[in-house]
Amino acid sequence: MKHAPFIAVEGPIGAGKTTLATMLAGELQLPVIKEIVEENPFLDKFYQNMDDWSFQLEMFFLCNRYKQLEDTVNQYIDKGKPVISDYHIYKNLIFGERTLKGTKREKYREIYHVLTDDLPKPDIILYIRADLGTLLARIAKRGRQFEEDIAPAYLQQLIEDYDAAMASLALTEPSTVIVTIDGNQVDFVENQADFTAIASQLKELMK
Numbered sequence: 675m676k677h678a679p680f681i682a683v684e685g686p687i688g689a690g691k692t693t694l695a696t697m698l699a700g701e702l703q704l705p706v707i708k709e710i711v712e713e714n715p716f717l718d719k720f721y722q723n724m725d726d727w728s729f730q731l732e733m734f735f736l737c738n739r740y741k742q743l744e745d746t747v748n749q750y751i752d753k754g755k756p757v758i759s760d761y762h763i764y765k766n767l768i769f770g771e772r773t774l775k776g777t778k779r780e781k782y783r784e785i786y787h788v789l790t791d792d793l794p795k796p797d798i799i800l801y802i803r804a805d806l807g808t809l810l811a812r813i814a815k816r817g818r819q820f821e822e823d824i825a826p827a828y829l830q831q832l833i834e835d836y837d838a839a840m841a842s843l844a845l846t847e848p849s850t851v852i853v854t855i856d857g858n859q860v861d862f863v864e865n866q867a868d869f870t871a872i873a874s875q876l877k878e879l880m881k
């Protein structure tokens with residue numbers, strides 16, 4: 675790779691993004707950028723009434739990620755330092771297209787493009803795919819109270835949205851390497867060999 679890579683771990687809710695990004699950062703001695711979740715004032719309200727709270731929530735995520743990405747550019751990318759993040763800013767569009775309707779969706783889409791089109795995109799995406807049963811089990815294991823009522827149908831839609839989004843990114847961002855990880859079969863938490871295989875593949879890609 676010509677320059678120090680910007681790596682993003684992606685996948686639907688509970689796929690293991692934060693876990694994998696943190697483990698890889700430790701193994702490869704990389705700085706890690708993590709999603710701000712617990713301080714989010716709208717998430718619990720959103721899960722109780724999506725239609726009422728989706729615009730506030732999506733705008734909050736977008737503004738937070740925009741600021742985090744700006745800081746990441748200044749601290750790492752512009753200085754030629756590699757960095758790993760537990761999300762790709764494109765997820766704002768994945769969620770926004772799913773949760774927003776009508777003019778709010780159109781306005782949000784415009785704001786997303788104005789804010790992000792000129793920002794650097796990850797060179798490598800580690801995309802963790804997992805089926806509904808796996809995601810529900812991991813969300814339950816994580817035990818966040820506000821996620822107890824996540825509708826399985828919403829999660830299933832997001833699984834499909836993520837697949838479509840990664841296929842679309844492969845076409846629109848052809849220089850991005852997308853590595854798909856089967857999160858149902860590959861267990862980087864319990865199985866050291868599985869983790870080592872992912873870390874080795876990433877090291878090769880970073881050369």
Ligand SMILES: Nc1ncnc2c1ncn2[C@@H]1O[C@H](COP(=O)(O)OP(=O)(O)O)[C@@H](O)[C@H]1O
Nearest residue numbers: 687688689690691692693812815816861862863
């Ligand atoms: N491969 C795995 N096997 C078992 N548990 C996992 C695995 N990946 C993640 N977990 C657990 O599942 C929960 C959700 O993982 P997390 O990394 O928070 O997902 P995400 O960031 O994608 O939402 C956490 O409790 C984590 O410890």
Ligand SMILES: Nc1nc2c(ncn2[C@H]2C[C@H](O)[C@@H](COP(=O)(O)O)O2)c(=O)[nH]1
Nearest residue numbers: 686687688709711735765766769773821
């Ligand atoms: N509607 C949206 N919800 C989002 C977005 N990003 C994250 N989330 C939710 C999903 C989880 O409940 C929680 C943490 O996300 P993880 O994927 O790290 O588990 O926040 C979003 O952009 N829109």
